[in-house]
Amino acid sequence: AQSVTQLDSQVPVFEEAPVELRCNYSSSVSVYLFWYVQYPNQGLQLLLKYLSGSTLVKGINGFEAEFNKSQTSFHLRKPSVHISDTAEYFCAVSEAAGNKLTFGGGTRVLVKP
């Protein structure tokens, strides 16, 4: 079975500053990794995913994440945030041959002007 830990439950950040959201996972098999975003009063939207290949993955809205197999991490970054990036961000993992996603606890990002 796999598990996902998001180390920060809340991250306040000023507009135009960089942000990094940390995600670590554990699994005994190969995994796929995902970041989802949930804007206020909306559903879960995929930001980006890592399946294989280049460990640096670029997603929508200027986000990117880097897969680090040795550290079992998949941290999400954005070099310059906007007010509109205020949302909750979820890291998730699925087994490469699996069927379901296992989510982390989420990180709430509050972008301040």
Place this chain on the structure above:
Amino acid sequence: EPEVTQTPSHQVTQMGQEVILRCVPISNHLYFYWYRQILGQKVEFLVSFYNNEISEKSEIFDDQFSVERPDGSNFTLKIRSTKLEDSAMYFCASRPGLTGNTIYFGEGSWLTVV
């Protein structure tokens, strides 16, 4: 862009009542899911459905829960006798194929049991 739609967006029900949450997955998707998120907790997997049967379910998905795809477009979650602890946001999701494909989520149905 196609999307997963869920109804109702919010439902309040009395403890012990039956609730049906409805979902219309994205057309041509083959895998369907229900997840839930109790306030302040993780998004948790409940059940997956493929080829008109449950393919996997979690420990949470006990006998009070059931899923159905009655007409080839809707996908429903029934909670037979609701408990206070069933209060949560319930997300429906669908996926075109299996390996590596993105799971698309609906906006959720917020269930409050009083």
